[in-house]
Amino acid sequence: MNPIIELRHISKTYYLGKLDVPVLHDVSLSIMPGEFVAIMGHSGSGKSTLLNILGLLDKPSGGEYLLAGKEVSRLSDDELAGLRNKFMGFVFQQFNLLPRMTARENVILPLVYADNKTNAPDELTLLERVGLKERVNHKPNELSGGQQQRVAIARALINNPLLILADEPTGNLDTKSTAEIIGILKELNNAGITIVMVTHEPDLTEAADRTITVKDGVIVSDVSSGKQRTLAAAGSDGSMAAGFLTHNLLKLQRVRDYFQQAMRSLISNKTRSFLSILGVLIGVTSLIAMMALGQGAQEEVKKNISSLGSNLLFIHPAAGHQGGVALEAGAVTQISLQDVDAIRERVPGVARVTPYASGRGQVVYNGKNWNTRIDGTSADFPVIRDARVTEGRFFTDAEATSRAKVAVIGKTVQRELFGDRDPVGEFIKIKRIDFQVIGVLPAKGSSGWRDEDDKIIIPVNTAMYRLLGKENVDTVDVQVTDYNAMDDVSDRINKLFAVM
Structure with a gap:
């Protein structure tokens, strides 16, 4: 069975003016389909940078990244965005929910950027799956921290991802909510979804099949829990990832979704929208007036100059x-x-x-x-x-x-x-x-x-x-x-x- 993720001698350096800041050094690892992998490390160890590279949110400075057998480290930003949308789901520590939208609207938001919505699961089913059946029409400020993270998990599942990347998913939660979120992640992993979770809490790694420890940008240990599991299969020739690269970035359906999203935002923020439109109108009117005055002055100057003759x-x-x-x-x-x-x-x-x-x-x-x-x-x-x-x-x-x-x-x-x-x-x-x-x-x-x-x-x-x-x-x-x-x-x- 081929790995779903394979890193070969990955390095990452940030360039701050004349200062070079190396973050990752010669990192190599493989993650099999269906694994639950926890990445441990203290702050500044490079674990979040490693997760960003795994999630195609950042590009390595050197080395190779194979996703389902497909080299992806040199793809364009649009191609990486397409892979992220169709192949991966993200769960962040800060939830990143849009405050003006309900739980249901936040869950279906990734579908705006997806080409094929026919195979997407029902958002109500996903919210019920994470225990929010009675909260589908509530906005984020009406939900607890644990409930907001459940909405984020449901959002990560809306495009049927084969891989979920979680960055400190329980960092802002209490003990009870932490246990609930880890339980949901384990259920998803048992359903065949590969999960990579970054954490600095050793207790949370007990749910994982493997624990990878990162220190000073280097993997210092890679320990398996010894659990016997039947892992899901991943494409061996890269056809899965290659297929995601053929998506059409501009479709009529997508344009319609963008328009609906924009109108919803305008309607839900009437005063702000009115002031924004008023500001644009004032700006455009002022620009036209200034251009008209400038053009008039220019013509007057030309007229005066022409009255002097030429050469x-x-x-x-x-x-x-x-x-x-x-x-x-x-x-x-x-x-x-x-x-x-x-x-x-x-x-x-x-x-x-x-x-x-x-x-x-x-x-x-x-x-x-x-x-x-x-x-x-x-x-x-x-x-x-x-x-x-x-x-x-x-x-x-x-x-x-x-x-x-x-x-x-x-x-x-x-x-x-x-x-x-x-x-x-x-x-x-x-x-x-x-x-x-x-x-x-x-x-x-x-x-x-x-x-x-x-x-x-x-x-x-x-x-x-x-x-x-x-x-x-x-x-x-x-x-x-x-x-x-x-x-x-x-x-x-x-x-x-x-x-x-």
Whole structure:
């Protein structure tokens, strides 16, 4: 007859950071089908770790574990879970019953994870078998410690296991309840179920066929009681364990059981469920609101950035120092229109160049007046700054060169001077000089504290020589052909100014 359990040179080491903690050393043992084996040892001896490995709750660090002839130490977690569910029953010292469920509901809980429920014994029969016929609808807090452990034993039997693993099953029980639990385990063993029990009480080992003593992670004794028993047969070729590995992990029946279990939990905890759902709703709503705000802010930033144009370099006259005092920008270094032409003609990678000469002035139309910003620039402004006119047109290169007195106004200026009227073709006075309105700029909104629609665009030559009296430009926009060439073009412009 082949063993149902066979360990070959099993070792177990826990790794805690850089510290290695060996727990089991070269453990080898065999357990025959139908045996009642007690594992003895003091706290820290390694007996619970050994039981966890036997119960597939932990994996050994080395060695082989054969379950009904099948090597299982290298199986996946899902495969081990399937074997535990179908092959083993567990009885723990702490009972591990769900407090919101009745004794009957706790017993049938393992069936939720089982594939084949047709061969499962009736839970009422199992509860009657352990002496709880009158307590099937009681919850754990309505049962004594011994009764709770009986429910745990009935739960361990629901899947017809061939092996029951008990970890200190009487550790929390009084003497009478201890005797009752040991009696139930002996009855199960007499029915052919293999039982492995961990205990530190020598009196309990009298019920076992064998007593294995563990000390410092090593088996120091393996004593048989000498009882003559007819042991049950176990598969010799591993087909029993192999069959358990073929179970289907996802079945419609299982999904239905999960759903029923979830609904039962929700119904039995109405207040908690309501608060949990409310918390989820608040969290989801807050997340949606935050994402919406973030998306809106992102779009606004994109809009503001796009209004500046793409692949742009901004050139400002440098500020100098005199006697340790910083001077205003342009007081030392200045940029002329000839410099602008040099950038356009002598720097590779430049697509367009637009100079700016800016100031403020009073604008008058039919008795209405408005103080606004005046920008003199080139005909490339609409392309570089993505500001194509919405009404009329922009001025041409010829108009810019000839110092034409034409103007393109922003939306704010249009509103303050013309209201709802069409301003195209009308004449306005800028600093007492007549200009014809030829177009209206698109709405740009505000940028920081400044209203980007409160301005008038005129040709740069007109602004410098007819209106503002400037000999040099204030700033220059340079549009680069390729974004990746921005740094290179910037270096070339700096070198150009250094030699000019």
